[in-house]
Amino acid sequence: MKLTIYYDGQFYVGLVETVSNHHLKAYRYIFGNDPKDHEVLDFIYQDLPRLIANQQQKGIPVEKKSLKKINPKRLQRMVSKELKQLGTSTKAQDAIKEEYTHRKKEKIIRNKQFKEEQKELKRKLKIQKKKNKHKGR
Template identity: 30%
Template sequence: MHREGPSSIFTIYFNGQFWVGTIERIEGSELSAAHVVFGAEPSNEQALQFVIEKWGELRFSPKVKTEQKKESGNPKRRQREAALAAAKATPSTKAQQAIAKMREQNKAAAQKESAAARREASAWKRSVRANKRKNKHRGH
């Protein structure tokens, strides 16, 4: 049975310091990912509650091209592959690349904003100095 449309994989794993969730959304041959830090180990109920309440607020990374795997028709093979994937419990490399790309874009946007704020502050200081000089010249 082949499923059409987008699919999602929600992986929760311990990264050595925190419990982290990685959500991989696959639409056709494109993958986008989101990253969530839980802190303490979430229970199954907390993970389900997160999916129900916060799914719409997730910021997914830009889409990355990925090759689609051909699914095996054998249900036992699919079951073994699912068990292997569950035991591994780490996000795919493509998901990590997508999250890194999103971080780079956020960093570039933040740099542009801070540069604009610096320019604006500099212009404001310049205008204050000019007004001071003008007022001094007028004898105020």
């Protein structure tokens, strides 16, 4: 059984995937706005069993995988790879990340321009000093 919670643009939705009798069954549950941890746990312990018991659907047939023993190191690599994969992030998180990168680029550009202006100002002062010395001031 696998529970994935994602933001569909309006509400947070829980997608439950179960495999029983070589058939994949999927259930959708709408949490609403920003579910808290206790709401998710209440769903798992109270609503989920009722949801699965009430809906009697056939599901999609799934091929039976051989129960071949997996090397522990390979299993560890597979788990770390799956954890590194980005899950379904919210649009708000994407927007915040985009804004952060945009501000970072702007800051770099501003710093570059400021350094160039300072160099130009120093150069003009140096030239002015040379002119004043040449004139005898």
